[in-house]
Amino acid sequence: MNHASxxxxxxxARYVAEAAARAGAVVIRDxxxxxxxxxxxxxxxxxxxxxxxxQDAVVQVLRRSFPEDTILAEEQDDSEGSSADFSGRRWxxxxxxxxxxxxxxxxxxxxxxxxxxxxxxxxxxxFDVPHDRLYAAVSGxxxxxxxxxxxxxxxxxxxxxxxxxxxxxxxTSHTDLYLDVIGTLLPTxxxxxxxxxxxxxxxxVAEGAYGAYYEMDLKPWDVAAGALIVREAGGRxxxxxxxxxxxxLFDAQVVATNSRLHATMQDALAPLHHIHA
Ligand code: IPD
Ligand code: CA
Ligand code: CA
Numbered sequence: 001m002n003h004a005s006x007x008x009x010x011x012x013a014r015y016v017a018e019a020a021a022r023a024g025a026v027v028i029r030d031x032x033x034x035x036x037x038x039x040x041x042x043x044x045x046x047x048x049x050x051x052x053x054x055q056d057a058v059v060q061v062l063r064r065s066f067p068e069d070t071i072l073a074e075e076q077d078d079s080e081g082s083s084a085d086f087s088g089r090r091w092x093x094x095x096x097x098x099x100x101x102x103x104x105x106x107x108x109x110x111x112x113x114x115x116x117x118x119x120x121x122x123x124x125x126x127f128d129v130p131h132d133r134l135y136a137a138v139s140g141x142x143x144x145x146x147x148x149x150x151x152x153x154x155x156x157x158x159x160x161x162x163x164x165x166x167x168x169x170x171x172t173s174h175t176d177l178y179l180d181v182i183g184t185l186l187p188t189x190x191x192x193x194x195x196x197x198x199x200x201x202x203x204x205v206a207e208g209a210y211g212a213y214y215e216m217d218l219k220p221w222d223v224a225a226g227a228l229i230v231r232e233a234g235g236r237x238x239x240x241x242x243x244x245x246x247x248x249l250f251d252a253q254v255v256a257t258n259s260r261l262h263a264t265m266q267d268a269l270a271p272l273h274h275i276h277a
Contacts, residue, residue, distance in 0.1 A: 007122070007139075007140075009122075010115070010117075010122040010123045010138045010139055010140075010141070011123075011138055011141065012065075013066075013115045013122065013123040013138075014123040014124070014125065014136055014137075014138045014141075016061065016062060016065045016066070017062070017091075017113045017114075017115065017123055017124070017125040017136070018125050018127075018134060018136060019061050020057075020058045020059075020061035020062050020111075020113055020125075021058065021111040021113055021125045021126075021127040021134065022127065022134075023057040023058060023060070023061045024054040024055070024057050024058040024095055024096075024111040024127070025054075025111055025127055025129045026057065027050065027053045027054045027057045028050055028054050028096060028102070028109070028111070028129050029129065031048075031049070031050040031053070032050075032102065032105070032129075032130075033105060036048040036049060036050060036103055037049040038103065046099050046100060046103060047075055047099065048096075048099060048102070048103060050096060050102065051074070051075050051095050051096045051099055052075050052095075054095035054096055054111065055073050055074070055075045055076070055093065055095035057095075058073075058093055058095055058111065058113060059071060059073065059093070062091055062093075062113075066089070066091075068089075069088075069089045069090065069091055069115075070086070070088060070089065070090040070091070071090070071091050071093065072090055072091065072092045072093070072116075072220065072221065073091075073092075073093035073094075073095065073221065074093065074094050074095065074219065074221045075095060082220060082250075083250065084119075084220075084246040084247070084249065084250040086116060086118070087118050088117075088118070089115060089116070089117050090115070090116040090117075091113065091114070091115055091116075092113075092114045092115075092116055092121075092220050092221050092224040092225070092249075093112070093113050093114075093221055094110075094111070094112040094113075094199065094219075094221035094222060095111060096109055096110075096111065097109060097110045097111070097112045097126075097197045097198060097199040097200070097221075097222060098110060098195075098196050098197030098199075098200065100196060101195075101196045101197060106196065107128075107130035107131065108128050108129075108130055108131060108195060108196075108197050108200045109128075109129055109130065109196075109197050109200075110126050110127055110128050110129060110197055110199045110200050111125075111126070111127045111129065112125075112126050112127075112199040112221060112222070112224070112225045112226065113125045113126075113225055114221075114224035114225035114227075114228060116224065116246075119245060119246060120139060120245070120246070121139065121224055121225070121227065121228040121246075121249075122138065122139040122228075123136075123137070123138050123139070123228070124136065124137045124138075124224065124225035124226070124227075124228040124229050125225060126199045126200070126202070126203050126225050126226055126229060128200055128203070132146075133145055133146060133203075134146055135150070135203040135206065135207075135226075135229050136229070137206075137228045137229040137231075137232035137233075138232070139228065139232070140232075141232065142232050142233075143206050143228075143229045143230075143232035143233040145203070145207055150206055150207040150208070150233050151206075151207075151208060151233050151234050152205060152206060152207075152208055152230070152233050152234045152235040152257075152258035152259065153208035153209075153211055153258050154258065154260065155211040155258060155260065155261060156260045156261070157261075157264070158185070158188045158189045158190075158211070158261065158264060158268075159188065159189065159190060160190065160211065161189055161190055161210070161211025161212060161258075161261060162189070162190050162191040162192075162193060162209070162210055162211065163185070163189050163191075163192055163193070163210055163211055163212040163213065163214075163265075164192070164193045164194065164195065164201040164204065164205075164210045164212075164213040165182070165192060165193075165194060165201075165213065165214055165215055166194060166196070166198060166201070166215040166218075167194055168216060168217055174216070174272070174275050177271055177272060177275070178216075178272070180271060181268065181269060181271055181272055184268060185268055188268075193210070198215055198218055198222040198223060198226065198254075199222060199223075199225060199226045200226075201213040201215070201226070201256075202223065202225075202226025202227060202229060202230050202237075202254075202256055203226055203229050203230075205230050205233075205235055205256045205257065205258065206226070206229045206230045206232075206233035206235060207233065208233075208258070211257065211258050211261050212255070212256065212257040212258070212261050212262075212265045213254075213255075213256045213257075214240075214254060214255045214256070214265060214269055215254055216252060216253055216272060216275055217252050217275075218252055218254055219252075220246075220249040220250050223237075223248060223249045223254050224249050226256070227248060227249060227254070227256065230256045234258070234259060235256060235257055235258050235259055236256070236257055236258075236259045236262045237254065237255070237256045238255055238262070238266075239251050239253040239254070239255065240253050240255055240266055240269045240270065240272055240273045241253075241266075241273055242266060251276060252275075252276060253272070253273075253275070253276065255269060
């Protein structure tokens with residue numbers, strides 16, 4: 001729990017974020033299943049007109065209530081070099097997390113919105129659009145899905161756990177290491193899933209479906225909202241080395257677990273430890 005715990009401002013932010021996510025979802029649903037204008041930002045890194053329109057809808061709702069706040073959003077020109085060092089209030093937005101899924105008509109994909117206040121995330125919403133599931137959290141106030149409290153599972157060993165990850169597809173220089181780690185994990189876990197939307201992987205840890213999730217090379221908007229939701233559901237989110245706070249958002253390494261599996265996962269992922277943003 002941090003300094004902003006359960007603060008009325010954080011609750012207000014959470015409700016505005018929900019309205020913003022729903023506004024984004026209206027745009028996304030309207031365009032789902034239709035032909036898209038697709039641009040390539042890099043290798044296998046796509047943006048469609050739906051990402052941009054959804055971001056506009058989200059930002060419009062946030063701006064109406066909080067015109068002074070800073071915005072850090074994926075489809076914004078100056079987002080690339082963002083750093084964790086920030087003081088004040090900053091909204092961290094991914095208008096469609098899971099764009100490749102969206103483009104191919106494969107659920108899930110989500111709108112992800114988090115509010116950073118100084119050195120902490122204080123409010124968060126992840127809206128799984130195709131499943132109509134709205135996950136939310138306020139720092140110190142617990143986590144919910146469609147208004148019902150959620151909690152991590154209690155698996156204490158990997159054979160009791162289904163885990164999730166994302167495969168590297170932009171930077172392939174570490175593919176061998178990644179496959180080695182999967183080779184080590186595969187015989188020890190109940191199953192490994194790759195669903196293509198980091199925010200959804202995180203909320204599935206929060207609601208007890210997955211015991212753990214890890215991925216490299218992510219951006220702050222992939223992780224910011226989901227990380228608070230996991231923590232508020234009783235889970236733990238760090239880098240492989242165990243750095244807490246904003247590090248797993250900005251250091252391109254995230255390990256999220258039900259807490260009990262954390263040390264085991266850190267050990268299993270140790271070969272990836274030296275890979276950073
Ligand atoms: C991506 C998804 C995916 C993860 C990628 C992210 P995007 O976000 O979360 O699961 O593996 O690294 O970039 O590009 O669809 O917003
Ligand atoms: Ca994303
Ligand atoms: Ca995105």
